[in-house]
Amino acid sequence: MVLFKPNLNVTINKAxxxxxxRYILTQTSIDETNVVFVNIYEPxxxxxxxxxxxxxxxxxxxxxxxxxxxxxxxxxxxxNAMDKKCGRPFVSKNAAVTEFESTIRVHSFVDAWRIVxxxxxxxxxxxxxxxxxxxxxxxxxxxxxxKLIQECRIxxxxxxxxxALILTICFNEETELCGPGYWRFNNSLLSDNEYITLLxxxxxxxxxxxxxxxxxxxxxxxxxxxxxxxxxxxxxxxxKRNRDEEKLLTFKFPQLSAKLQTAxxxxxxxxxxxxxxxxxxxxxxxxxxAIIRSRARWYEYGEKNSKYFLNLExxxxxxxxxSSLIKQNGTRIDDPKEILNEEQNFFVELYSxxxxxxxxxxxxxFFNVP
Numbered sequence: 001m002v003l004f005k006p007n008l009n010v011t012i013n014k015a016x017x018x019x020x021x022r023y024i025l026t027q028t029s030i031d032e033t034n035v036v037f038v039n040i041y042e043p044x045x046x047x048x049x050x051x052x053x054x055x056x057x058x059x060x061x062x063x064x065x066x067x068x069x070x071x072x073x074x075x076x077x078x079x080n081a082m083d084k085k086c087g088r089p090f091v092s093k094n095a096a097v098t099e100f101e102s103t104i105r106v107h108s109f110v111d112a113w114r115i116v117x118x119x120x121x122x123x124x125x126x127x128x129x130x131x132x133x134x135x136x137x138x139x140x141x142x143x144x145x146x147k148l149i150q151e152c153r154i155x156x157x158x159x160x161x162x163x164a165l166i167l168t169i170c171f172n173e174e175t176e177l178c179g180p181g182y183w184r185f186n187n188s189l190l191s192d193n194e195y196i197t198l199l200x201x202x203x204x205x206x207x208x209x210x211x212x213x214x215x216x217x218x219x220x221x222x223x224x225x226x227x228x229x230x231x232x233x234x235x236x237x238x239x240k241r242n243r244d245e246e247k248l249l250t251f252k253f254p255q256l257s258a259k260l261q262t263a264x265x266x267x268x269x270x271x272x273x274x275x276x277x278x279x280x281x282x283x284x285x286x287x288x289x290a291i292i293r294s295r296a297r298w299y300e301y302g303e304k305n306s307k308y309f310l311n312l313e314x315x316x317x318x319x320x321x322x323s324s325l326i327k328q329n330g331t332r333i334d335d336p337k338e339i340l341n342e343e344q345n346f347f348v349e350l351y352s353x354x355x356x357x358x359x360x361x362x363x364x365x366f367f368n369v370p
Contacts, residue, residue, distance in 0.1 A: 001024065
């Protein structure tokens with residue numbers, strides 16, 4: 001598949017797919033830059049690889065020779081001894097490898113990951129024992145787009161045998177500036193023993209603090225205010241703790257994988273599996289939260305496609321985002337900072353106290369409106 005973020009300024013001019021399911025192509029225009037995205041899945045058999053690459057080059061890539069082609073996918077082949085560990089030795093004169101290199105050279109592609117990680121070793125696939133590992137997944141970009149590459153890195157995947165290859169290219173996309181969101185209580189905290197214990201110890205202190213307040217309604221509101229503040233602080237601290245742990249595990253995962261590539265041990269393999277399970281738990285929790293926040297009406301039990309729910313959450317968020325505003329004087333503003341300032345001024349004016357004198361004419365007229 002070739003997917004685009006909904007908020008990306010992209011125009012899809014053409015889309016076509018191979019009848020055998022080996023490639024899909026989209027001809028696009030992104031911020032007035034013409035880019036052709038080609039996602040492929042190359043056969044495993046070397047003889048079929050040669051035929052596939054030749055057909056891809058002559059029938060597909062050559063048709064867009066004057067455009068910026070970004071080629072990515074699972075190539076099931078390597079073109080460098082650094083990209084393979086164990087298994088059959090790399091043979092540079094292999095016919096499939098030669099055809100692979102010829103295709104890249106003819107269309108002036110550069111290996112995005114190798115450009116960014118010139119002397120690094122990285123693999124995107126490994127067998128269950130982690131003794132055999134290969135870099136099978138690639139992003140190839142034309143040299144004219146090479147300067148736009150911000151990073152290209154391999155992300156360990158907890159749900160597949162292949163790791164994800166992330167390519168970041170900057171097309172000067174503007175970031176939406178938004179004010180603070182509306183806080184809502186996360187009811188999953190009611191299953192958190194640490195939070196429940198903390199709440200049990202704090203509520204009596206809140207009650208004692210406001211025992212002199214007259215009126216049960218005001219007393220209850222003040223206690224709720226304290227509970228809210230306590231909950232916000234606890235949630236932020238807990239979220240930061242989880243982010244730090246996930247960041248640490250994400251950092252250790254590729255390091256441990258690299259260690260297994262050079263010095264295999266059962267202990268390291270067991271630790272890698274533990275980290276993988278923990279990262280999977282973090283992803284599952286993110287998916288569950290995204291499902292709730294996105295207000296998805298249904299989902300299958302065990303669904304791991306967190307990207308769908310995260311994108312749905314973003315879509316719902318963008319529906320509430322004000323991208324343009326007409327002021328009281330009739331002028332339109334589009335700048336995010338100006339919109340936020342205008343919103344603030346509107347509500348400051350709306351809730352400002354005026355005519356609070358009970359004896360004033362305006363005060364009496366308010367209550368005499370039929």
